[in-house]
Amino acid sequence: MESQRCKGARDLLPDDMERFRQVEDAFRNSCLNWGYREIRTPTLEYIHLFTAAGTLTPAMLGRVYSFLDWDGWGGERVVLRPDGTIPAARLYSENLSSQKVARLYYITNVFAFEETGAENREKWQCGVELLGDCDRTSDTEVIALALETARSLGLPRIELKLSHAGILKALIAELKLDSDARAALLDEILEGNWQAFTSVKSKNRRVLDALSTLLKLKGKSSGFLANLKAMPAISKGVEKEIDGFAEVTTLLDTMGISYAIDFTSIRGFEYYTGLCFKITSGGARICSGGRYDNLIGLVGGRDIPACGFAFYLDAITAMVKPLSLQKAEKTVSVKVTKKSRSAVKTAFELAASLRTAGLTAEFDFCGRQLEARWTVDIQVKPAGFILKDVKKTTQKRVKTAGEVINIIGGFSKLGK
């Protein structure tokens, strides 16, 4: 049968959704425990929110789903949300800016065109934004929160990589390129083409050398940043950025959080201004984030320091093991073989009791084989139940719902 599904779109089946909710629940629990509160922004936003300089790169803007709304004769187009952070920044500046510090989280879908249709064009993110707090401890806070969430999911080989948009941007500024060449270079770098530096024509050789060293080396401690600072081409402006970076890494060292400094590890950091980070599991990217102190100003609010991150749900759900096996242990199939009115009534009553006792009760009126550890056959004459343990292939005749619950092991609140 030819599929009627849109190219690049994806159906989430019950098994997928179980894993999806598992990741979501772990993320939500961590956030709530750390004092973050949930928000949800609309799917449609005006395109200018994303064209406001520095929010999305031209290449990313070239992949948004945009159209004129039914009242779009004014020419202003709307987009299907291509990013989670920018709408969250808008929401904050329009509604919550009187709060000195806002800790927000969201679970949202984002849309971006992908040519082959092999990758999803609709992706899901779990995001966190910590707004209004400029202290370096907030960078450390969001990193620690992200790591805790990743660990709570039991993901293998979790690694933290750090980079710093402020240092890269300050060094690029030192190249003293004309505005067109600088914009072109930045576009390449943002798309992850680090080779772009090699073809740059700048009189400032020493800065180019510093950049190429920066990109070649992978640091493992704050000492690496001290070495970087001591290099000859580093100006006062760049030094200040390195100091800011070092403050965070020193804190991470103190807390015993290991990391690798790799300036090539992050791409698409258009709106980031300071520290950027990425978390991988088994080498695959599962989370990225960083500091974006200019973003709230760019979307029309006051200049407010902010940082945050997003987990990539699609990548993570493929990695987690479903809990559905555990669930089958607590599932009871309530079976009616001879369908009489009183048998059906008894079945509904029993199922209600089982559910109250924290078990999952699923009806079987048509003799299907269900994936359940337990089966209860409703008997009318004489009234009672036949309880089967599918796993142990044993069965027992019992008289009351309370007995059924006792045997299965629900937390019975019912009388005998």
Add this chain to the structure above:
Amino acid sequence: MPKGKLLARTAGFLNAIGLGFDDYNAGTRIYRMRSQSVPGLLAKMLNERDIPVQVAVGNYDFGICSSDWLQELQARYPASRVFKVADLGYDSAGIYLACSASADISAEEMAGGATAWRIVTEYPALAEAAACKMRLKRFRIFPCWGSAEAYPPENADFSVLRASDEDALRSLNLKPVSKLCDSNACIIASRDSLQAGDFSGLLKRFASAADIKDKPWRKPDKPAAIIDNGLTPGAPRGNVWLALADGHQQVHTSAFLEKAGIRMEGYSRDDMRRRPACGIGWLSIKVIRPQDMPQQVANGNFDLAITGRDWLLDHLCQFPSSPVAELADLGFGWVRIVAVVSEEMPADSIGGIRELISRGRMVPLRIATEYVNIADKYLRDRHIARYRVIPTWGATEVYLPEDADMLIENTETGQTLARHRLKIIDTLFESTACLIGNKSSLAAKGKKAKIEGLIKLFREAAGKK
């Protein structure tokens, strides 16, 4: 093969490499041709702008057009299955971002977020890519059918338009801001065709042009007559703005205005200006394409316009809550908007078409039309389950039966349709020229009485024999 500005020189080029078509000339009424010299080579004549799209979707193996239309398609759809085979070396021009010669927009101002820049263009995808690249914080693109140069400075901050060089821009009273790309006549090909079939014979012929010493087709054309785009002294605030049509509607509109007793200066074939004078102090006039008028009235650039009801309805199908309304039927320019199929189609009504579709034929139904939004609504309302609307820029008759199954077209006498062996299966509505206006202009204190006066005048003129 292209209609219009490229036709004569493309014909010269094809003749020189031995691929000439007898009927490929400006006066032709035959749009579908068969080569005399190369067996099996068939050609159709389309609007230049449609050619890259038609090659990309696989309806044609090769096409000849200006490379700007190819670039426009690729800017919007980078994965298009079409690419440039060769430049033909004629019709060289550039696509420019330009502002009015009278405007003074600094780079800092452009980069700032204080203004939502209005950009009018026939090249919306190229314009958008440029605006993103320049990191304009806020901008609105107004796609237009033509006459983009007429909009700045009153109704747009920038135009993205084609011009042979910067001097040509200046002669339009515009100032170049940046050049977005070069443009040349070129041969394009379908990626899939070249990957699957053997077209070496044809490609060799194309390449043989390099050996021809004398290339008369490359000689520059006489520059096309341009419409004076000079500014008139600043119109007083509170003036009523009226849009009038250029192109073939101009003659009829001009005659109507004369009948209404409005004396125009600069709105005749011999003396055409973008901003003609009319002797009424509170009325400012600009000349643009009729297709673009409803949206320009909706967004407040104009209070009134004289356009066809067909274009008003197409606008209202796209934007049902638009503030534009018909204020007076002016009676001239009568056409019918009809659904058309090939004479061979075994159906005589839209119900018959639906019947054929339900039996698994023509799924999806392909509809070629200039009236994209009317067609969309028509098919939705007629419960056609699966259809595709193919937007065209004119010469739509030639699409049937190979490249489309149905057309939504306008026709006056039906003769052109009959000549192309097509039949009408439904009439959607009748269209005449009408005065359209923005409802909020009608409610505006300083404009209400003036506009009501004009409506009365126009209604009376429409009633005169």
